[in-house]
Amino acid sequence: MQTLNTYRSGxxxxxxxxxxxxxxxxxxxxxxxLAVEEAYAKAKADPSFQAELDYYLDHYVxxxxxxxFAARLTRHFGGAKLYFKRDELNHTGAHKINNVLGQIxxxxxxxxxxxxxxxxxxQHGVATATACALFDLSCVVYMxxxxxxxxxxxxxxxxxxxxxxxxxxxxxxxxxxxxxxxLRDWVAHVDDxxxxxxxxxxxxxxxxxxxxxxxxxxNETRVQMQQAEGRLPDTLVACIGGGSNAMGLFxxxxxxxxxRMIGVEAGGHGIDTGLHAASLNGGRPGVLHGNRxxxxxxxxxxxxxxxxxxxxxxxxxxxxxxxxxxDLGRVEYVSITDKEALAAFQLCSRLEGIIPALEPAHAxxxxxxxxxxxxxxHLLVMNLCGRGDKDIFAVAEHLGVTL
Amino acid sequence: xxxxxxxxxxxxxxxxxxxxxxxxxxxxxxxTSTRLFEGVAAAGADLIEIGMPxxxxxxxxxxxxxxxxxxxxxxxxxxKTLALARHLRERDADTPYVLMGYYNPIYRYxxxxxxxxxxxxxxxxxxxxxxxxxxxxxxxxxAREAGLDVIRLATPTSDDRRxxxxxxxxxxxxxxxxxxxxxxxxxxxxGAVREAVARLRRHTDxxxxxxxxxxxxxxxxxxxxAADAAAVGSALxxxxxxxLDGDGRAKPGLVDAxxxxxxxxxxxxxxxxxxxx
Numbered sequence: 001m002q003t004l005n006t007y008r009s010g011x012x013x014x015x016x017x018x019x020x021x022x023x024x025x026x027x028x029x030x031x032x033x034l035a036v037e038e039a040y041a042k043a044k045a046d047p048s049f050q051a052e053l054d055y056y057l058d059h060y061v062x063x064x065x066x067x068x069f070a071a072r073l074t075r076h077f078g079g080a081k082l083y084f085k086r087d088e089l090n091h092t093g094a095h096k097i098n099n100v101l102g103q104i105x106x107x108x109x110x111x112x113x114x115x116x117x118x119x120x121x122x123q124h125g126v127a128t129a130t131a132c133a134l135f136d137l138s139c140v141v142y143m144x145x146x147x148x149x150x151x152x153x154x155x156x157x158x159x160x161x162x163x164x165x166x167x168x169x170x171x172x173x174x175x176x177x178x179x180x181x182x183l184r185d186w187v188a189h190v191d192d193x194x195x196x197x198x199x200x201x202x203x204x205x206x207x208x209x210x211x212x213x214x215x216x217x218x219n220e221t222r223v224q225m226q227q228a229e230g231r232l233p234d235t236l237v238a239c240i241g242g243g244s245n246a247m248g249l250f251x252x253x254x255x256x257x258x259x260r261m262i263g264v265e266a267g268g269h270g271i272d273t274g275l276h277a278a279s280l281n282g283g284r285p286g287v288l289h290g291n292r293x294x295x296x297x298x299x300x301x302x303x304x305x306x307x308x309x310x311x312x313x314x315x316x317x318x319x320x321x322x323x324x325x326x327d328l329g330r331v332e333y334v335s336i337t338d339k340e341a342l343a344a345f346q347l348c349s350r351l352e353g354i355i356p357a358l359e360p361a362h363a364x365x366x367x368x369x370x371x372x373x374x375x376x377x378h379l380l381v382m383n384l385c386g387r388g389d390k391d392i393f394a395v396a397e398h399l400g401v402t403l
Numbered sequence: 404x405x406x407x408x409x410x411x412x413x414x415x416x417x418x419x420x421x422x423x424x425x426x427x428x429x430x431x432x433x434x435t436s437t438r439l440f441e442g443v444a445a446a447g448a449d450l451i452e453i454g455m456p457x458x459x460x461x462x463x464x465x466x467x468x469x470x471x472x473x474x475x476x477x478x479x480x481x482x483k484t485l486a487l488a489r490h491l492r493e494r495d496a497d498t499p500y501v502l503m504g505y506y507n508p509i510y511r512y513x514x515x516x517x518x519x520x521x522x523x524x525x526x527x528x529x530x531x532x533x534x535x536x537x538x539x540x541x542x543x544x545x546a547r548e549a550g551l552d553v554i555r556l557a558t559p560t561s562d563d564r565r566x567x568x569x570x571x572x573x574x575x576x577x578x579x580x581x582x583x584x585x586x587x588x589x590x591x592x593x594g595a596v597r598e599a600v601a602r603l604r605r606h607t608d609x610x611x612x613x614x615x616x617x618x619x620x621x622x623x624x625x626x627x628x629a630a631d632a633a634a635v636g637s638a639l640x641x642x643x644x645x646x647l648d649g650d651g652r653a654k655p656g657l658v659d660a661x662x663x664x665x666x667x668x669x670x671x672x673x674x675x676x677x678x679x680x
Contacts, residue, residue: 014537024506024533026462028558028583031565170468176459183461188584190560286507287533288459300480301511302458 007254007330010321015204015291018327020320023203025290028187033290036194037205039110044212049105056101057216060134061091063098065217067224067381072351073364080235080374082367083228084384085221085249088356094386095217095245096127100196102213104131107194114193116140118182120147120175120241121312121359122154123386124198129163139163142181144174147311154390172305175241175315179289199242200319203290207319214248221381222252229379235260235370238383239363240333241277241313243322245385250331260332263322264366266308267335277306278335279318280326293320309338309398310358312386340365342398345388357386358395406527407499407552407575410449411610411631420627421449422669423612425503425636426661427470428453428487429479430643435653436474439643439661440491444498446662447669450612450632451491452530455484455504462532464587466637469644473651481508481517485524492525501528501554501575506542514542518549528552528575536568543572557603559583559595566606576610576631577603584615587637591616593625600629620671627675635668 010017023033043049057063066089070082087095100117107115115137119125125141132139141158145167148155158165171177179202186195200207200214225233236253238246240263253259268276276282279294286295288303296304296316306316325331336344341358344365349355356364363382371380388395396403404412414421424443429436443451456471456479463471488500502521509517509531521529529551534542536555543553552575560583561569570577579599581591596613603611613626614634626633642664646657 022538023535024538025535026532026558027535027556027569028462028560028580030535030537031560031562170465171459171472180459180461184464184585187462188588190583284511287505287510288507289461290533292510295507297507297511299511300482301508302475303507 004328007325008251010324011204011208015208017321017324019285020292020323021204021207022292023290024287024292025203026187028190032186032190033203035110039106040205040209043106043109053102053105057098061097061101062089063216064220064224065089067221067228069228070352073348076351077368077371079372079376080378080380081376082371083225083379083381085217085381087217087245087383087385088387092123092127092130093389094123094127094357095214095248096124096198097130098216098248099198099210099213099244100124100127100131103194103196104135104137107137107196108135110194112192112194114138114189115196116142116182116185116193117196117198118142118175118178119198120178120314121310122147122151122158122390123312125163125165126154126157126161128196129158129161132163133161140185141165142168142178142185144168144172144178146173147175150394151311151390152393174306176303183289199244200247200321201242201289201291201293201317207291207321210244211247211251211321214244215251217245217248217383218250218252221249225379225381232256232259233379233381234258235262235378235380237262237264237363237367237380238385239264239313239359240318240322241266241315241359242317243319245383247319247321249383254330262366263331263333264363265333265335266310266313266362267337268307270337271335275307276335277308277313277315279316280322280333281335283316285323288317291320293317293323309341309394310362312357312359313362334366336362336365342395344368345395354384355388356384357388358391359386360384405552405575406497407450410499411576414449414631420630420672420675421632422447422623422672423450423452423614423632423634424448424639424665425452425454425634426639427456427467427474428484429456429474429477430470430640431473431647431651431653432477433479433483435657437487437490438658440487441494442658442662443665444495446665448665450499450501452501452503452634452636453484453488455481455502455508457505457508460505462585464585464637466587466641466644470640481512485520488526489524499527500525501530502526503530504532506531506534509542515545518542518545518551522549522551526551528554530554530556530578532556536572554578556580559599566603570607570609573607573609576612577607578634579603579611579613579630580615581613582616586615587641589616590618590622591626593629596626597629620667623668624671624675627672633672639664
């Protein structure tokens with residue numbers, strides 16, 4: 001493992017984390033991306049921007065989210081002391097709103113009145129539609145036709161909130177295709193539109209900007225763990241699709257050598273089957289959606305379909321900073337299959353009275369593997385980044401239950 | 404002098420603009436695509452863009468997306484695209500060939516190997532849509548060494564502040580994207596194109612080709628009055644799509660229909676008198 005003075009100084013001024021990241025976009029978008037970068041740099045240096053964001057995080061989202069000691073699961077696993085960072089209690093039911101509010105406040109500062117977004121599970125779409133309702137902005141959400149079918153409640157929520165949901169039929173009709181169409185929309189509406197990207201991916205400055213907005217998760221965890229246990233946590237676990245909830249939890253701890261971090265990718269039917277969404281464990285570096293990162297692709301560089309029970313993890317790429325941290329060995333990346341996630345989904349519901357989203361159920365399934373072997377004073381924090389209401393129909397179907 | 408420079412010099416001597424014809428390699432199948440490309444120059448195209456199919460063409464509209472999907476389904480790869488170019492070059496020593504596509508297949512192939520093999524196959528330039536000047540050094544270096552022009556794009560959003568970055572290190576010709584949008588979705592406004600080309604000429608001596616949004620001979624002629632070349636892609640790929648049967652197979656008249664369209668576009672351009680910019 002290569003040792004750096006700090007893991008928190010990236011990206012460089014051109015948006016690179018080592019060889020990853022960058023700005024691989026059509027020339028039409030370059031001036032727009034440069035304008036977002038300039039506006040974000042200005043906002044970051046302006047205390048009134050953070051103050052405004054903090055106001056909405058406290059009073060609208062309901063932050064800070066609790067750091068909850070999961071006593072029954074801890075007893076059940078019989079090892080490490082398990083804490084949940086309860087970001088599923090946020091308004092709209094997931095961590096996505098943290099980032100969306102930041103970007104929407106930025107869009108307002110830039111005078112943009114039309115907001116576009118891509119969504120997979122619909123959580124980012126719902127969060128974006130919510131913030132657009134709050135600030136009276138027009139909102140267009142691109143969503144793969146396949147995902148619309150498996151996430152009907154969220155589609156209805158977005159419409160209730162006043163957003164237009166555009167079904168994407170191109171390619172495989174999932175999250176990657178929704179992102180393609182959002183980028184196509186942006187190219188065609190350069191004057192009035194701001195693209196709210198939902199994860200730590202895309203062209204610079206998005207990976208860094210989304211990370212900054214999600215770092216509230218890790219910053220709170222640090223303070224809360226200090227209050228609860230008087231020290232740093234020992235291990236952090238979070239699920240990874242694009243990787244924004246994981247990056248938000250990990251980033252404030254990257255320079256603490258005693259803190260171990262594990263990102264959990266979606267293993268689908270298993271890495272060996274080729275039917276998975278594990279870009280780091282089953283992909284190779286490439287260029288897509290504005291950044292260089294690990295991608296699921298064939299020998300010709302064509303992007304392959306991702307497969308996961310969880311629509312929110314069903315993406316053939318991963319944020320570039322994760323790709324970099326993976327190569328450096330600072331964060332471990334593992335994978336969990338659909339089956340293991342389903343079992344964890346049910347276990348969490350029964351033992352803690354919390355129905356988790358299928359995404360963090362992947363993280364919990366990995367916790368179930370490692371917690372029993374860890375000492376009882378080992379402090380393990382898992383990011384419970386979303387609630388499972390949206391998933392009950394899909395889960396029922398997998399369990400053979402007709403609703 | 405490169406093939407591209409020679410061709411633009413010849414066009415200038417003739418006092419007319421050129422036609423750049425785009426087709427996706429392998430669309431709708433490799434055999435039909437080969438026959439199409441074999442006829443493109445004779446039908447009147449002055450430069451040929453060979454589209455490298457990609458699974459996620461984020462700058463392309465429905466027509467070229469569909470063309471790429473057909474080609475990939477037919478088993479097209481970057482390696483086979485280069486083989487197609489080599490085959491074409493054996494029959495035609497003069498027409499400039501330009502590859503157009505996205506970076507990931509090239510990155511996977513290896514930028515150095517790509518530049519070398521492309522030139523070896525008779526390719527003259529490459530337009531990589533998702534490789535802006537900020538990111539193209541890793542291809543531009545090997546390309547310069549191999550003698551492959553990296554052709555840059557300018558767009559309606561390229562203002563006078565942005566243009567110097569674009570033209571610095573640009574090769575072959577400058578490709579002006581006439582609409583803020585994806586390929587084949589809107590029509591280019593000829594007044595706006597004229598103004599934009601005049602602005603580009605203040606920044607570069609390279610020939611200017613205009614594409615995206617040119618759908619018929621009249622529009623091609625209008626662009627030809629202002630620019631050094633007019634590029635047509637979606638309209639031709641659409642013509643391919645119109646000549647497929649219910650199972651997506653090429654109908655007997657496909658090649659003639661597409662080449663006929665190219666001839667009509669070429670006539671439109673040749674009839675247009677070129678104005679001095």
